[in-house]
Amino acid sequence: MKSKFNKQPLIEVKGYEKNHSWEGYEQIIKEIKGKIDAIDKEKKIVAMDFYPGVRVDEIRENIIENFPEAISIFTDEEIFFDNEFVTNKIKDYMTEDRVFGIMSPCQFIDFIDQDKLHATRKQIEEAKGLILVYGVAASLLTKPDLHIYLDLARWEIQKRYRRGEIPNWKHNNYNDDILRKYKRGFFFEWRMADRYKKDHFENFHYILDTNLKDIPRMITAKSFLVGLESATKQPFSVVPFFDPGVWGGQWMKEVCDLDRSVENYAWCFNCVPEENSLLLKVGEVIVEVPSINIVLKYPRPLLGEKVHARFGTEFPIRFDFLDTIEGGNLSLQVHPLTEYIQENFGMHYTQDESYYILDAKEDAYVYLGVKTGTTKEKFFGDLAKAQEGEIEFSVEKYINKIPAQKHDHFLIPAGTAHCSGVNSMVLEISSTPYIFTFKLWDWGRAGLDGKPRPIHIEHGSKVLQFDRDTEWTMNNLVNQVKKVNEGKGWREEKTGLHEREFIETRRHWFSVPVLHDTEGELNVLNLIEGEQAIVESPEGKFEPFIVNYAETFIVPAAVGKYSITPYGPSKGKEIATIKAYVRF
Numbered sequence: 001m002k003s004k005f006n007k008q009p010l011i012e013v014k015g016y017e018k019n020h021s022w023e024g025y026e027q028i029i030k031e032i033k034g035k036i037d038a039i040d041k042e043k044k045i046v047a048m049d050f051y052p053g054v055r056v057d058e059i060r061e062n063i064i065e066n067f068p069e070a071i072s073i074f075t076d077e078e079i080f081f082d083n084e085f086v087t088n089k090i091k092d093y094m095t096e097d098r099v100f101g102i103m104s105p106c107q108f109i110d111f112i113d114q115d116k117l118h119a120t121r122k123q124i125e126e127a128k129g130l131i132l133v134y135g136v137a138a139s140l141l142t143k144p145d146l147h148i149y150l151d152l153a154r155w156e157i158q159k160r161y162r163r164g165e166i167p168n169w170k171h172n173n174y175n176d177d178i179l180r181k182y183k184r185g186f187f188f189e190w191r192m193a194d195r196y197k198k199d200h201f202e203n204f205h206y207i208l209d210t211n212l213k214d215i216p217r218m219i220t221a222k223s224f225l226v227g228l229e230s231a232t233k234q235p236f237s238v239v240p241f242f243d244p245g246v247w248g249g250q251w252m253k254e255v256c257d258l259d260r261s262v263e264n265y266a267w268c269f270n271c272v273p274e275e276n277s278l279l280l281k282v283g284e285v286i287v288e289v290p291s292i293n294i295v296l297k298y299p300r301p302l303l304g305e306k307v308h309a310r311f312g313t314e315f316p317i318r319f320d321f322l323d324t325i326e327g328g329n330l331s332l333q334v335h336p337l338t339e340y341i342q343e344n345f346g347m348h349y350t351q352d353e354s355y356y357i358l359d360a361k362e363d364a365y366v367y368l369g370v371k372t373g374t375t376k377e378k379f380f381g382d383l384a385k386a387q388e389g390e391i392e393f394s395v396e397k398y399i400n401k402i403p404a405q406k407h408d409h410f411l412i413p414a415g416t417a418h419c420s421g422v423n424s425m426v427l428e429i430s431s432t433p434y435i436f437t438f439k440l441w442d443w444g445r446a447g448l449d450g451k452p453r454p455i456h457i458e459h460g461s462k463v464l465q466f467d468r469d470t471e472w473t474m475n476n477l478v479n480q481v482k483k484v485n486e487g488k489g490w491r492e493e494k495t496g497l498h499e500r501e502f503i504e505t506r507r508h509w510f511s512v513p514v515l516h517d518t519e520g521e522l523n524v525l526n527l528i529e530g531e532q533a534i535v536e537s538p539e540g541k542f543e544p545f546i547v548n549y550a551e552t553f554i555v556p557a558a559v560g561k562y563s564i565t566p567y568g569p570s571k572g573k574e575i576a577t578i579k580a581y582v583r584f
């Protein structure tokens with residue numbers, strides 16, 4: 001069967017087909033020049049505001065140098081303190097750990113050198129003609145007449161970090177450990193840049209997509225905001241991204257039609273809006289923007305009142321895939337309890353998880369909960385010895401090894417020892433935090449870079465719950481499926497999550513249309529069985545949305561009622577979806 005999995009889901013922005021989008025530097029420069037000419041002032045200020053990670057040289061060569069008559073000011077150098085100051089100021093948030101920092105509340109303004117700022121403002125005041133201010137937080141320097149925002153997806157930033165192409169903001173750590181670069185991005189830079197962006201959406205005139213080298217795409221801010229807002233009125237998918245890993249498998253290559261020459265794919269992140277991106281089609285141009293933009297700009301229609309009130313501008317539900325088919329076991333791991341993540345990492349809520357088994361080979365299994373009788377002393381004593389290379393740690397001696405079959409659902413409240421075993425295709429339905437994994441044992445293997453992956457036994461020993469033993473695990477975490485509703489041709493089951501987790505999951509099996517209602521809050525779904533389904537609005541509020549096997553999609557709170565029906569090759573057949581929403 002040929003894969004229909006949509007790797008490039010699009011949102012068409014209607015009503016902005018003409019004169020709202022441009023591709024390539026030539027067209028973009030022409031548009032900017034036209035706008036500058038139309039400003040009826042002696043002094044004209046243009047701000048090109050960067051998300052950290054934009055390729056500065058590319059912008060200089062292709063835009064700034066096209067205006068030789070202009071005075072150009074690069075904010076990163078001309079108003080901000082240097083790397084030493086920044087690094088020193090954030091050191092308590094960064095910590096010595098390779099992976100975990102503490103969530104920082106910083107703003108760009110905290111790093112502006114007031115003396116430099118005054119001097120640069122004076123220079124602008126005294127200048128005549130065209131002034132181009134470019135770089136991070138450009139509009140903190142001066143109020144521009146024309147404001148262009150150069151946006152960049154988080155996944156693309158990570159790829160640039162990995163290639164050693166860019167350092168962290170204000171840093172020179174091009175070739176630093178990728179985990180440390182990521183940490184500085186996650187706990188500091190991206191939060192600060194998102195806070196700034198959130199406060200300035202309404203000021204932008206244009207959005208410039210800088211994801212592809214030398215292929216810039218620009219749209220008007222009006223069409224951008226209309227695009228984001230229209231996403232809150234219809235089901236949509238973010239752009240999934242795929243990443244290899246030490247335990248990665250072969251299943252996604254076929255089902256999602258990925259590059260067969262890559263050794264494996266471990267993860268697919270298909271609903272982590274802070275990392276994923278969104279494709280907006282404006283006229284003939286498709287721009288890629290970070291999907292967190294919708295959460296930042298339109299949290300209420302997207303999340304709904306209750307979810308927004310509880311989580312703020314965060315998207316609390318994460319869907320991703322973990323493919324170990326013909327791969328390996330994940331590390332044996334545990335996630336922090338709520339109080340632990342709050343007290344140690346400054347996060348509001350913790351990494352509660354679940355494994356929905358989308359597919360499995362016959363010998364698949366999940367490791368979950370400790371075996372009855374396991375003591376903390378013995379377990380962590382052996383782990384410490386194993387870490388020193390004195391013994392080979394025996395996961396099976398201490399952890400329940402539970403056979404896993406297609407459509408099983410394993411619930412993993414934080415504090416539970418767990419890992420997916422080889423030969424499972426997991427749909428992870430979890431709360432959004434995703435890096436707070438305390439690896440306890442990594443099977444004595446090295447990571448993809450040849451070095452051991454970081455282990456966090458000390459943290460793990462503070463959160464692992466030894467009363468989650470064999471009986472408790474089987475009675476609370478394995479296939480807690482209850483039928484909650486049914487009709488002719490359909491039934492609805494509750495499959496989780498555990499009462500310590502805030503996500504509710506409902507599975508529908510159906511061969512006829514099923515009516516859903518967001519009831520004023522965000523829904524996230526995946527088509528877990530069947531080739532195709534169609535999502536429709538009974539009131540005609542949005543255009544029909546087609547979903548293929550294994551695709552994840554978001555239904556914003558503002559959508560209200562929607563129906564899902566087997567479609568195309570699945571017409572008349574029984575198919576299934578799983579739906580997640582926040583439980584109140």
Ligand SMILES: O=P(O)(O)OC[C@H]1O[C@](O)(CO)[C@@H](O)[C@@H]1O
Nearest residue numbers: 322330331333428434435437439
């Ligand atoms: O630590 P490992 O073995 O790579 O495990 C995979 C990890 O990836 C995630 O699914 C997401 O990053 C975590 O929840 C999980 O702990």
